[in-house]
Amino acid sequence: MRPVSYSRVADVATAIGTVAADPDSTFLAGGTTEVDLQRIHVARSKRLVDINDLPLRQVEELPGGGVRIGAVARMSDVAQALPVRRRFPMVSEALLLGASPQLRNMASIGGNLMQRTRCGYFRDVAAPCNKREPGTGCAAMTGVNRGHAVLGTSEYCIATHPSDLAVALVALDAVVLTQGPAGHRQIPADDFYPMPGETPDREHPVAHGELVVAVEIPPLPMASTSNYLKVRDRESYEFALASAAVAVSLDAGVVTDVRLALGGVATKPWRARRAESVLVGAPATVESFRAAADAELADAVSHGMNAYKIELGRRTIVRALRTVTGDARMVSDDGNPP
Amino acid sequence: MRIDCVVNGEPRRADDVWAGESLLHVLRERLGLPGAKNACEQGECGSCTVYLDGKPVCACLVPAGQARGREVVTVEGLGDGDLHPVQRAFIAAGAVQCGFCTPGLIVAVHDLLARTPSPAEEEIREALAGNLCRCTGYEKILTAVRLAAGREHES
Numbered sequence: 001m002r003p004v005s006y007s008r009v010a011d012v013a014t015a016i017g018t019v020a021a022d023p024d025s026t027f028l029a030g031g032t033t034e035v036d037l038q039r040i041h042v043a044r045s046k047r048l049v050d051i052n053d054l055p056l057r058q059v060e061e062l063p064g065g066g067v068r069i070g071a072v073a074r075m076s077d078v079a080q081a082l083p084v085r086r087r088f089p090m091v092s093e094a095l096l097l098g099a100s101p102q103l104r105n106m107a108s109i110g111g112n113l114m115q116r117t118r119c120g121y122f123r124d125v126a127a128p129c130n131k132r133e134p135g136t137g138c139a140a141m142t143g144v145n146r147g148h149a150v151l152g153t154s155e156y157c158i159a160t161h162p163s164d165l166a167v168a169l170v171a172l173d174a175v176v177l178t179q180g181p182a183g184h185r186q187i188p189a190d191d192f193y194p195m196p197g198e199t200p201d202r203e204h205p206v207a208h209g210e211l212v213v214a215v216e217i218p219p220l221p222m223a224s225t226s227n228y229l230k231v232r233d234r235e236s237y238e239f240a241l242a243s244a245a246v247a248v249s250l251d252a253g254v255v256t257d258v259r260l261a262l263g264g265v266a267t268k269p270w271r272a273r274r275a276e277s278v279l280v281g282a283p284a285t286v287e288s289f290r291a292a293a294d295a296e297l298a299d300a301v302s303h304g305m306n307a308y309k310i311e312l313g314r315r316t317i318v319r320a321l322r323t324v325t326g327d328a329r330m331v332s333d334d335g336n337p338p
Numbered sequence: 339m340r341i342d343c344v345v346n347g348e349p350r351r352a353d354d355v356w357a358g359e360s361l362l363h364v365l366r367e368r369l370g371l372p373g374a375k376n377a378c379e380q381g382e383c384g385s386c387t388v389y390l391d392g393k394p395v396c397a398c399l400v401p402a403g404q405a406r407g408r409e410v411v412t413v414e415g416l417g418d419g420d421l422h423p424v425q426r427a428f429i430a431a432g433a434v435q436c437g438f439c440t441p442g443l444i445v446a447v448h449d450l451l452a453r454t455p456s457p458a459e460e461e462i463r464e465a466l467a468g469n470l471c472r473c474t475g476y477e478k479i480l481t482a483v484r485l486a487a488g489r490e491h492e493s
Contacts, residue, residue: 006339006357006403028401035360035399036380048357050404076393100468101446103381105393106400236467 004038008050012179012213018049020181020209027051027211029072029108032099033115041125042116042132056110056213059083065219071110071212075099075165078109088172088217090226090245094164097230100237110212112165113176113192114204118239119159120144130156131200146305147241150313151266153301157200159267161193162239166269168228171245171261174217180210189215193268200267222249222257229320231264231312240264242312244272244320248284255279255288260320262296265313272296275317284325286318293317343405345369346415352402361405362386362397365412373413373441384469387442388412394449396468413441416448424448427486428479435473443469447483456487 006028009015019025025047028034037043056070059081067083078084079095099107121127121139128137140148140158148158169189176187192204206212226247232238243263249256258279260272275292282288293314300310341352341364352368360379365371365388374397375385381396388397389411390404416422424447427433434440443466450457450465457465462483471479 004358006401008403008406028404031399031401031404032381032396035401038358039379048401048403050401052404074393100381100384101449101465102384102387102394102396102468106381106395236464 004045005047006050007047008053010053012054012056012211015049015051015054016180016209016211019211022047023208025049029111030074030103030106032103032107033111037116037123040123042123051211052108061087062216062219065221067217069109069215069217071214072108074105075107075109075112076101076104079104086224088168088220088223088226090168090171090223090228090247091165091217093228094168094230094243094245097228098164109165109215112163113169113212113215114206115163116203117159118162119148122159131159131196131203134199134201141303144305145303147239148303148306149265149267150300150302150306150309151262151270151297152195152268153303154196154198154200154267156198157196157267158303158306159196159200160239160264161266161268163269164228164230164240164243164263166193167243167261167263168226168245169215169217170269170271171226171247171259172217172220172223173259174215176212177214177216178206178210179213180207182207182210185210186216189269190271196267220247220259223247223259225324226259227320227324229316229323231316242309242316244316246320246324248279248321248324250284250325253284255282255284260292260296260317262313262317265297265300265309265316272317274298279321284321286322289318289321290314292321339403341402341406343407344409345371346411355402357401357403359402360398361388361390361400361402361410364402364405365397365410371412371414374445375438375441377438382470383439384442384446385439387445387469389445389449394445411445413444416444422448424451424482424486427482431478431482431485433475433478433482435471435475439469439471439473443471443479447486450483451487456489457483 026045028048028050056072058070060068061083075095079092085092127139149160174189178185228245230243240263245261247259262270275296278292377383377385379398381399386397
Protein backbone atom coordinates (compact mmCIF):
# COMPACT_ATOMS: atom_id res chain seq x y z
CA MET A 1 0.00 0.00 0.00
CA ARG A 2 1.35 3.44 -0.95
CA PRO A 3 1.84 6.03 1.77
CA VAL A 4 -1.41 7.72 2.71
CA SER A 5 -2.41 9.97 5.51
CA TYR A 6 -5.12 8.77 7.81
CA SER A 7 -7.51 10.66 10.01
CA ARG A 8 -10.65 9.78 11.89
CA VAL A 9 -13.66 12.05 12.05
CA ALA A 10 -16.54 12.06 14.54
CA ASP A 11 -19.28 13.99 12.76
CA VAL A 12 -20.72 14.06 9.25
CA ALA A 13 -20.03 17.74 8.59
CA THR A 14 -16.33 17.35 9.37
CA ALA A 15 -16.13 14.21 7.24
CA ILE A 16 -17.65 15.98 4.25
CA GLY A 17 -15.60 19.13 4.75
CA THR A 18 -12.34 17.20 5.05
CA VAL A 19 -12.82 15.15 1.91
CA ALA A 20 -14.37 17.99 -0.11
CA ALA A 21 -11.31 20.15 0.63
CA ASP A 22 -8.80 17.61 -0.69
CA PRO A 23 -9.21 16.14 -4.19
CA ASP A 24 -6.76 13.33 -3.32
CA SER A 25 -8.79 12.15 -0.33
CA THR A 26 -11.57 9.65 0.10
CA PHE A 27 -13.89 8.29 2.77
CA LEU A 28 -12.82 5.07 4.46
CA ALA A 29 -15.51 2.82 5.91
CA GLY A 30 -15.03 -0.97 6.09
CA GLY A 31 -11.97 -0.79 3.85
CA THR A 32 -12.66 -4.10 2.14
CA THR A 33 -12.72 -2.46 -1.29
CA GLU A 34 -10.71 0.71 -0.70
CA VAL A 35 -7.69 -0.84 1.02
CA ASP A 36 -7.65 -3.73 -1.43
CA LEU A 37 -7.70 -1.38 -4.44
CA GLN A 38 -5.08 0.89 -2.87
CA ARG A 39 -2.80 -2.05 -2.53
CA ILE A 40 -3.08 -3.06 -6.19
CA HIS A 41 -2.72 0.61 -7.26
CA VAL A 42 -6.19 0.87 -8.78
CA ALA A 43 -7.36 3.31 -6.08
CA ARG A 44 -4.95 6.20 -5.66
CA SER A 45 -6.25 8.33 -2.82
CA LYS A 46 -3.50 9.82 -0.71
CA ARG A 47 -5.65 10.63 2.29
CA LEU A 48 -8.11 8.27 3.97
CA VAL A 49 -10.80 9.86 6.13
CA ASP A 50 -12.15 7.20 8.46
CA ILE A 51 -15.92 7.55 8.90
CA ASN A 52 -16.51 4.53 11.13
CA ASP A 53 -17.12 6.68 14.20
CA LEU A 54 -19.98 8.58 12.52
CA PRO A 55 -23.41 7.95 14.07
CA LEU A 56 -24.64 6.12 10.97
CA ARG A 57 -24.87 2.53 12.20
CA GLN A 58 -28.56 2.23 13.07
CA VAL A 59 -31.16 0.08 11.39
CA GLU A 60 -34.52 1.74 12.07
CA GLU A 61 -38.09 0.83 11.28
CA LEU A 62 -39.90 3.58 9.41
CA PRO A 63 -43.60 4.25 9.92
CA GLY A 64 -45.75 2.30 7.50
CA GLY A 65 -43.40 -0.63 7.10
CA GLY A 66 -40.18 0.77 5.64
CA VAL A 67 -36.62 0.54 6.95
CA ARG A 68 -33.77 3.02 7.15
CA ILE A 69 -30.24 1.62 7.21
CA GLY A 70 -27.27 3.75 8.26
CA ALA A 71 -24.41 3.88 5.77
CA VAL A 72 -21.70 2.53 8.07
CA ALA A 73 -23.82 -0.31 9.46
CA ARG A 74 -22.03 -3.60 8.85
CA MET A 75 -23.30 -6.15 6.32
CA SER A 76 -23.42 -8.82 9.05
CA ASP A 77 -25.38 -6.61 11.47
CA VAL A 78 -27.90 -5.51 8.84
CA ALA A 79 -28.43 -9.09 7.65
CA GLN A 80 -29.41 -10.07 11.20
CA ALA A 81 -31.48 -6.98 12.00
CA LEU A 82 -35.07 -8.02 12.69
CA PRO A 83 -36.81 -5.25 10.74
CA VAL A 84 -34.80 -6.24 7.67
CA ARG A 85 -35.35 -9.98 8.10
CA ARG A 86 -39.08 -9.57 8.70
CA ARG A 87 -39.94 -6.93 6.13
CA PHE A 88 -37.33 -7.49 3.42
CA PRO A 89 -35.85 -11.00 3.63
CA MET A 90 -34.36 -10.59 0.13
CA VAL A 91 -32.06 -7.93 1.59
CA SER A 92 -30.92 -10.14 4.43
CA GLU A 93 -30.35 -13.06 2.03
CA ALA A 94 -28.44 -10.92 -0.46
CA LEU A 95 -26.13 -9.75 2.34
CA LEU A 96 -25.54 -13.22 3.76
CA LEU A 97 -24.81 -14.66 0.32
CA GLY A 98 -22.06 -12.10 -0.28
CA ALA A 99 -18.37 -12.18 0.69
CA SER A 100 -17.07 -14.16 3.69
CA PRO A 101 -17.94 -13.87 7.40
CA GLN A 102 -14.85 -11.74 8.09
CA LEU A 103 -15.60 -9.37 5.21
CA ARG A 104 -19.28 -9.09 6.17
CA ASN A 105 -18.14 -8.07 9.67
CA MET A 106 -16.08 -5.27 8.13
CA ALA A 107 -17.90 -4.05 5.03
CA SER A 108 -20.40 -1.20 5.35
CA ILE A 109 -23.70 -0.70 3.54
CA GLY A 110 -22.54 2.54 1.89
CA GLY A 111 -19.31 0.89 0.83
CA ASN A 112 -21.21 -2.07 -0.55
CA LEU A 113 -23.16 0.27 -2.83
CA MET A 114 -19.99 2.10 -3.88
CA GLN A 115 -17.85 -1.02 -4.47
CA ARG A 116 -16.04 -1.34 -7.78
CA THR A 117 -16.39 -4.02 -10.41
CA ARG A 118 -14.49 -7.27 -10.01
CA CYS A 119 -13.55 -7.32 -13.71
CA GLY A 120 -10.02 -8.73 -13.81
CA TYR A 121 -8.90 -6.14 -16.35
CA PHE A 122 -10.17 -3.27 -14.21
CA ARG A 123 -8.08 -4.67 -11.35
CA ASP A 124 -4.98 -5.12 -13.54
CA VAL A 125 -3.30 -1.74 -14.02
CA ALA A 126 -1.31 -3.14 -16.97
CA ALA A 127 -4.49 -3.87 -18.96
CA PRO A 128 -6.51 -1.38 -21.01
CA CYS A 129 -9.74 -0.46 -19.21
CA ASN A 130 -12.15 2.35 -20.08
CA LYS A 131 -13.54 2.30 -16.57
CA ARG A 132 -10.18 2.75 -14.84
CA GLU A 133 -8.51 4.85 -17.56
CA PRO A 134 -11.01 6.33 -20.03
CA GLY A 135 -10.01 5.98 -23.67
CA THR A 136 -7.63 3.06 -23.24
CA GLY A 137 -10.05 0.42 -24.52
CA CYS A 138 -11.63 -2.68 -23.03
CA ALA A 139 -9.57 -5.84 -22.73
CA ALA A 140 -12.62 -7.86 -21.70
CA MET A 141 -14.34 -7.54 -25.08
CA THR A 142 -12.15 -10.23 -26.62
CA GLY A 143 -10.52 -11.47 -23.43
CA VAL A 144 -11.56 -13.68 -20.56
CA ASN A 145 -15.16 -12.53 -20.23
CA ARG A 146 -16.88 -15.55 -18.75
CA GLY A 147 -18.04 -13.44 -15.80
CA HIS A 148 -19.08 -10.39 -17.77
CA ALA A 149 -22.43 -8.82 -18.54
CA VAL A 150 -24.92 -9.64 -21.30
CA LEU A 151 -27.39 -6.82 -20.52
CA GLY A 152 -26.73 -3.07 -20.52
CA THR A 153 -23.34 -3.41 -22.20
CA SER A 154 -21.73 -0.87 -24.50
CA GLU A 155 -18.76 -1.05 -26.84
CA TYR A 156 -16.79 0.61 -24.04
CA CYS A 157 -17.49 -1.70 -21.11
CA ILE A 158 -19.08 -5.06 -20.30
CA ALA A 159 -18.17 -5.28 -16.61
CA THR A 160 -20.82 -6.37 -14.12
CA HIS A 161 -21.67 -4.57 -10.91
CA PRO A 162 -20.74 -6.98 -8.11
CA SER A 163 -23.15 -6.01 -5.32
CA ASP A 164 -25.89 -8.43 -4.32
CA LEU A 165 -27.39 -5.90 -1.91
CA ALA A 166 -27.83 -3.34 -4.69
CA VAL A 167 -29.89 -5.84 -6.72
CA ALA A 168 -32.34 -6.22 -3.84
CA LEU A 169 -32.44 -2.45 -3.29
CA VAL A 170 -33.20 -1.77 -6.95
CA ALA A 171 -36.03 -4.31 -6.81
CA LEU A 172 -37.44 -2.60 -3.72
CA ASP A 173 -37.26 0.98 -5.09
CA ALA A 174 -34.92 1.91 -2.27
CA VAL A 175 -33.56 5.43 -2.03
CA VAL A 176 -29.92 6.33 -1.36
CA LEU A 177 -29.58 9.35 0.96
CA THR A 178 -26.48 11.49 0.56
CA GLN A 179 -25.10 14.58 2.20
CA GLY A 180 -22.46 16.80 0.65
CA PRO A 181 -21.17 20.33 0.32
CA ALA A 182 -24.22 21.09 -1.85
CA GLY A 183 -26.68 19.72 0.69
CA HIS A 184 -28.84 16.62 0.98
CA ARG A 185 -29.98 14.42 -1.90
CA GLN A 186 -32.28 11.44 -2.28
CA ILE A 187 -31.33 9.24 -5.22
CA PRO A 188 -33.48 6.26 -6.27
CA ALA A 189 -31.31 3.12 -6.25
CA ASP A 190 -32.03 2.45 -9.92
CA ASP A 191 -30.77 5.95 -10.84
CA PHE A 192 -27.74 5.50 -8.59
CA TYR A 193 -26.23 3.13 -11.18
CA PRO A 194 -25.92 4.53 -14.72
CA MET A 195 -25.41 2.38 -17.80
CA PRO A 196 -21.76 2.41 -18.91
CA GLY A 197 -22.45 3.93 -22.34
CA GLU A 198 -19.44 5.90 -23.52
CA THR A 199 -18.43 6.80 -19.95
CA PRO A 200 -18.01 3.61 -17.92
CA ASP A 201 -15.74 5.55 -15.54
CA ARG A 202 -18.84 7.36 -14.26
CA GLU A 203 -20.23 4.70 -11.96
CA HIS A 204 -22.57 6.72 -9.73
CA PRO A 205 -23.83 10.29 -9.28
CA VAL A 206 -22.02 10.89 -5.99
CA ALA A 207 -19.73 13.92 -6.13
CA HIS A 208 -16.33 14.17 -4.47
CA GLY A 209 -16.95 14.98 -0.83
CA GLU A 210 -20.55 13.81 -0.98
CA LEU A 211 -21.23 11.04 1.51
CA VAL A 212 -23.80 8.25 1.38
CA VAL A 213 -25.42 8.54 4.83
CA ALA A 214 -28.28 6.02 4.65
CA VAL A 215 -30.50 3.83 2.52
CA GLU A 216 -34.26 3.90 2.90
CA ILE A 217 -36.44 1.06 1.76
CA PRO A 218 -40.09 2.09 1.35
CA PRO A 219 -42.92 -0.15 2.60
CA LEU A 220 -43.78 -3.16 0.43
CA PRO A 221 -45.95 -5.73 2.21
CA MET A 222 -45.38 -8.45 -0.41
CA ALA A 223 -41.63 -8.23 0.25
CA SER A 224 -42.08 -10.07 3.55
CA THR A 225 -41.97 -13.31 1.54
CA SER A 226 -39.41 -12.11 -1.00
CA ASN A 227 -36.22 -13.95 -1.76
CA TYR A 228 -32.81 -13.63 -3.35
CA LEU A 229 -31.47 -16.42 -5.54
CA LYS A 230 -27.75 -16.41 -6.28
CA VAL A 231 -26.18 -18.77 -8.82
CA ARG A 232 -22.40 -19.06 -8.70
CA ASP A 233 -19.47 -21.37 -9.30
CA ARG A 234 -19.39 -22.48 -5.65
CA GLU A 235 -21.94 -22.33 -2.90
CA SER A 236 -20.18 -19.74 -0.74
CA TYR A 237 -17.80 -16.79 -0.94
CA GLU A 238 -18.18 -16.11 -4.65
CA PHE A 239 -19.72 -13.44 -6.83
CA ALA A 240 -22.89 -14.17 -8.78
CA LEU A 241 -22.90 -15.55 -12.29
CA ALA A 242 -26.60 -14.71 -12.21
CA SER A 243 -28.91 -13.69 -9.40
CA ALA A 244 -32.48 -12.57 -8.92
CA ALA A 245 -34.25 -10.60 -6.21
CA VAL A 246 -37.96 -11.21 -6.39
CA ALA A 247 -41.19 -10.39 -4.58
CA VAL A 248 -44.61 -11.39 -5.90
CA SER A 249 -48.21 -10.78 -4.91
CA LEU A 250 -50.82 -13.28 -6.12
CA ASP A 251 -54.61 -13.27 -6.20
CA ALA A 252 -56.26 -16.56 -7.10
CA GLY A 253 -53.15 -17.71 -8.94
CA VAL A 254 -52.75 -14.49 -10.91
CA VAL A 255 -49.81 -12.14 -10.46
CA THR A 256 -51.12 -8.80 -9.21
CA ASP A 257 -47.77 -7.21 -8.45
CA VAL A 258 -44.14 -8.19 -8.86
CA ARG A 259 -40.68 -6.81 -8.26
CA LEU A 260 -37.77 -8.44 -10.06
CA ALA A 261 -34.15 -7.39 -10.35
CA LEU A 262 -31.10 -9.24 -11.66
CA GLY A 263 -27.44 -9.39 -10.68
CA GLY A 264 -24.40 -10.95 -12.33
CA VAL A 265 -25.75 -10.62 -15.87
CA ALA A 266 -25.82 -6.85 -16.30
CA THR A 267 -23.58 -3.80 -16.14
CA LYS A 268 -25.70 -2.44 -13.29
CA PRO A 269 -28.10 -3.88 -10.74
CA TRP A 270 -30.80 -4.64 -13.29
CA ARG A 271 -34.46 -3.95 -12.67
CA ALA A 272 -36.28 -6.44 -14.91
CA ARG A 273 -39.10 -4.16 -16.00
CA ARG A 274 -39.92 -6.06 -19.18
CA ALA A 275 -40.35 -9.26 -17.20
CA GLU A 276 -42.45 -7.44 -14.63
CA SER A 277 -44.81 -6.10 -17.28
CA VAL A 278 -45.25 -9.56 -18.80
CA LEU A 279 -46.02 -11.02 -15.38
CA VAL A 280 -48.57 -8.56 -14.05
CA GLY A 281 -52.02 -9.96 -14.81
CA ALA A 282 -50.60 -13.31 -15.96
CA PRO A 283 -51.23 -16.63 -14.23
CA ALA A 284 -48.39 -17.70 -11.93
CA THR A 285 -47.29 -20.55 -14.14
CA VAL A 286 -43.96 -21.75 -15.44
CA GLU A 287 -45.10 -20.70 -18.92
CA SER A 288 -45.65 -17.13 -17.73
CA PHE A 289 -42.32 -17.14 -15.95
CA ARG A 290 -40.54 -18.34 -19.08
CA ALA A 291 -42.26 -15.72 -21.21
CA ALA A 292 -41.17 -13.06 -18.74
CA ALA A 293 -37.59 -14.36 -18.72
CA ASP A 294 -37.51 -14.48 -22.54
CA ALA A 295 -38.72 -10.89 -22.73
CA GLU A 296 -36.11 -9.67 -20.27
CA LEU A 297 -33.18 -11.37 -21.99
CA ALA A 298 -34.43 -10.68 -25.55
CA ASP A 299 -31.80 -8.01 -26.20
CA ALA A 300 -28.97 -9.75 -24.37
CA VAL A 301 -25.60 -9.65 -26.12
CA SER A 302 -22.76 -12.08 -25.46
CA HIS A 303 -19.07 -11.56 -26.07
CA GLY A 304 -18.09 -15.19 -26.40
CA MET A 305 -17.26 -16.86 -23.13
CA ASN A 306 -20.29 -15.37 -21.37
CA ALA A 307 -22.85 -16.66 -23.91
CA TYR A 308 -24.12 -19.16 -21.33
CA LYS A 309 -25.31 -16.27 -19.15
CA ILE A 310 -28.23 -15.52 -21.44
CA GLU A 311 -29.81 -18.89 -20.77
CA LEU A 312 -28.59 -18.89 -17.16
CA GLY A 313 -30.25 -15.51 -16.65
CA ARG A 314 -33.54 -16.86 -18.00
CA ARG A 315 -33.40 -19.94 -15.81
CA THR A 316 -32.49 -17.89 -12.75
CA ILE A 317 -35.58 -15.73 -13.28
CA VAL A 318 -37.82 -18.77 -13.67
CA ARG A 319 -36.33 -20.54 -10.65
CA ALA A 320 -36.61 -17.46 -8.44
CA LEU A 321 -40.24 -16.91 -9.46
CA ARG A 322 -41.10 -20.57 -8.85
CA THR A 323 -39.47 -20.44 -5.44
CA VAL A 324 -41.20 -17.27 -4.30
CA THR A 325 -44.63 -18.32 -5.57
CA GLY A 326 -44.31 -21.88 -4.28
CA ASP A 327 -44.21 -24.80 -6.68
CA ALA A 328 -47.62 -25.98 -5.39
CA ARG A 329 -49.20 -23.04 -7.16
CA MET A 330 -47.90 -24.20 -10.52
CA VAL A 331 -50.91 -25.26 -12.56
CA SER A 332 -49.03 -26.39 -15.63
CA ASP A 333 -45.64 -27.49 -14.36
CA ASP A 334 -44.17 -29.83 -16.95
CA GLY A 335 -41.99 -31.43 -14.32
CA ASN A 336 -38.75 -30.39 -15.97
CA PRO A 337 -36.25 -28.08 -14.33
CA PRO A 338 -36.90 -24.52 -15.45
CA MET B 339 1.59 7.99 14.21
CA ARG B 340 1.01 6.43 17.57
CA ILE B 341 -1.42 3.54 18.01
CA ASP B 342 -2.77 2.73 21.46
CA CYS B 343 -5.10 -0.22 21.65
CA VAL B 344 -5.88 -3.22 23.83
CA VAL B 345 -4.42 -6.45 22.52
CA ASN B 346 -5.26 -9.76 24.17
CA GLY B 347 -6.48 -7.91 27.24
CA GLU B 348 -3.40 -5.70 27.69
CA PRO B 349 -2.95 -2.04 26.75
CA ARG B 350 -0.36 -1.91 23.95
CA ARG B 351 1.35 0.97 22.19
CA ALA B 352 3.06 1.19 18.82
CA ASP B 353 4.95 4.31 17.78
CA ASP B 354 6.07 5.62 14.38
CA VAL B 355 3.35 3.64 12.64
CA TRP B 356 3.11 4.57 8.98
CA ALA B 357 -0.36 5.67 7.88
CA GLY B 358 -0.55 3.03 5.15
CA GLU B 359 0.33 0.21 7.50
CA SER B 360 -2.17 -2.54 8.28
CA LEU B 361 -3.23 -3.75 11.70
CA LEU B 362 -1.69 -7.07 10.67
CA HIS B 363 1.71 -5.43 10.17
CA VAL B 364 1.48 -3.69 13.54
CA LEU B 365 0.63 -6.94 15.31
CA ARG B 366 3.33 -9.00 13.62
CA GLU B 367 6.19 -6.55 13.21
CA ARG B 368 5.72 -4.06 16.03
CA LEU B 369 3.95 -5.92 18.83
CA GLY B 370 5.66 -9.31 18.52
CA LEU B 371 2.49 -11.26 17.75
CA PRO B 372 3.24 -13.33 14.61
CA GLY B 373 0.27 -15.68 15.04
CA ALA B 374 -1.94 -13.96 12.46
CA LYS B 375 -0.37 -14.71 9.08
CA ASN B 376 0.32 -12.46 6.12
CA ALA B 377 -0.72 -14.29 2.96
CA CYS B 378 -2.96 -12.75 0.28
CA GLU B 379 -3.15 -9.17 1.63
CA GLN B 380 -6.52 -8.88 -0.17
CA GLY B 381 -8.94 -10.17 2.45
CA GLU B 382 -9.39 -13.31 0.39
CA CYS B 383 -7.75 -16.02 2.48
CA GLY B 384 -8.52 -15.38 6.15
CA SER B 385 -4.98 -16.23 7.33
CA CYS B 386 -4.83 -12.90 9.17
CA THR B 387 -8.16 -13.29 11.00
CA VAL B 388 -8.24 -11.55 14.39
CA TYR B 389 -11.03 -10.21 16.57
CA LEU B 390 -11.56 -6.44 16.36
CA ASP B 391 -14.04 -5.27 19.00
CA GLY B 392 -15.30 -8.83 19.25
CA LYS B 393 -15.83 -9.51 15.53
CA PRO B 394 -13.48 -11.58 13.36
CA VAL B 395 -11.97 -9.43 10.61
CA CYS B 396 -9.15 -9.65 8.08
CA ALA B 397 -6.38 -7.68 9.78
CA CYS B 398 -4.63 -7.17 6.42
CA LEU B 399 -7.47 -4.84 5.31
CA VAL B 400 -7.65 -2.85 8.54
CA PRO B 401 -5.56 0.33 8.33
CA ALA B 402 -3.58 0.58 11.56
CA GLY B 403 -5.29 3.82 12.54
CA GLN B 404 -8.62 2.06 12.68
CA ALA B 405 -7.38 -0.05 15.60
CA ARG B 406 -6.64 3.00 17.72
CA GLY B 407 -8.60 2.79 20.97
CA ARG B 408 -10.13 -0.53 20.04
CA GLU B 409 -9.83 -4.06 21.34
CA VAL B 410 -7.93 -6.73 19.42
CA VAL B 411 -7.71 -10.42 20.22
CA THR B 412 -5.30 -12.59 18.25
CA VAL B 413 -4.82 -16.34 18.19
CA GLU B 414 -2.19 -15.86 20.93
CA GLY B 415 -4.89 -14.50 23.24
CA LEU B 416 -7.46 -17.27 22.96
CA GLY B 417 -6.05 -19.75 25.49
CA ASP B 418 -5.97 -18.82 29.17
CA GLY B 419 -2.28 -19.57 29.72
CA ASP B 420 -2.82 -22.91 28.02
CA LEU B 421 -4.05 -24.02 24.63
CA HIS B 422 -7.71 -23.29 23.94
CA PRO B 423 -9.95 -26.35 23.37
CA VAL B 424 -10.24 -25.37 19.69
CA GLN B 425 -6.45 -25.49 19.38
CA ARG B 426 -6.32 -28.84 21.15
CA ALA B 427 -8.99 -30.18 18.78
CA PHE B 428 -6.90 -29.16 15.75
CA ILE B 429 -3.93 -31.04 17.19
CA ALA B 430 -5.99 -34.10 18.10
CA ALA B 431 -7.60 -34.24 14.66
CA GLY B 432 -4.32 -33.67 12.83
CA ALA B 433 -5.98 -30.68 11.16
CA VAL B 434 -2.68 -29.04 10.24
CA GLN B 435 -0.62 -29.52 7.12
CA CYS B 436 1.72 -26.61 6.34
CA GLY B 437 0.04 -24.69 9.17
CA PHE B 438 -0.14 -21.30 7.52
CA CYS B 439 -3.93 -21.10 7.51
CA THR B 440 -4.26 -22.62 10.98
CA PRO B 441 -4.20 -19.50 13.20
CA GLY B 442 -6.88 -17.80 11.12
CA LEU B 443 -8.98 -20.93 11.17
CA ILE B 444 -8.60 -21.25 14.94
CA VAL B 445 -9.97 -17.72 15.41
CA ALA B 446 -12.82 -18.34 12.95
CA VAL B 447 -13.77 -21.61 14.68
CA HIS B 448 -13.48 -19.97 18.10
CA ASP B 449 -15.98 -17.34 16.95
CA LEU B 450 -18.31 -19.89 15.36
CA LEU B 451 -18.50 -22.03 18.50
CA ALA B 452 -18.95 -18.99 20.74
CA ARG B 453 -22.00 -18.00 18.70
CA THR B 454 -23.21 -21.49 17.78
CA PRO B 455 -21.95 -24.15 20.21
CA SER B 456 -23.34 -27.03 18.17
CA PRO B 457 -23.22 -25.95 14.53
CA ALA B 458 -24.74 -27.95 11.71
CA GLU B 459 -22.44 -29.10 8.94
CA GLU B 460 -23.53 -26.34 6.57
CA GLU B 461 -23.09 -23.73 9.32
CA ILE B 462 -19.51 -24.90 9.81
CA ARG B 463 -18.78 -24.70 6.10
CA GLU B 464 -20.28 -21.23 5.71
CA ALA B 465 -18.50 -19.95 8.83
CA LEU B 466 -15.14 -21.11 7.45
CA ALA B 467 -15.75 -20.05 3.84
CA GLY B 468 -13.41 -17.08 4.27
CA ASN B 469 -10.48 -19.22 5.43
CA LEU B 470 -8.61 -20.90 2.62
CA CYS B 471 -6.32 -23.89 3.12
CA ARG B 472 -4.03 -24.14 0.12
CA CYS B 473 -2.97 -27.63 1.21
CA THR B 474 -6.71 -28.42 0.76
CA GLY B 475 -6.76 -30.18 4.14
CA TYR B 476 -10.40 -29.38 4.77
CA GLU B 477 -11.62 -32.81 5.88
CA LYS B 478 -9.42 -32.86 8.98
CA ILE B 479 -10.30 -29.24 9.68
CA LEU B 480 -13.99 -30.13 9.66
CA THR B 481 -13.21 -33.08 11.94
CA ALA B 482 -11.46 -30.70 14.33
CA VAL B 483 -14.49 -28.40 14.43
CA ARG B 484 -16.81 -31.31 15.20
CA LEU B 485 -14.37 -32.45 17.89
CA ALA B 486 -14.25 -28.99 19.47
CA ALA B 487 -18.05 -28.83 19.34
CA GLY B 488 -18.33 -32.16 21.16
CA ARG B 489 -19.62 -33.89 18.05
CA GLU B 490 -16.60 -36.12 17.43
CA HIS B 491 -18.83 -39.21 17.27
CA GLU B 492 -20.22 -37.85 13.98
CA SER B 493 -16.85 -37.52 12.29
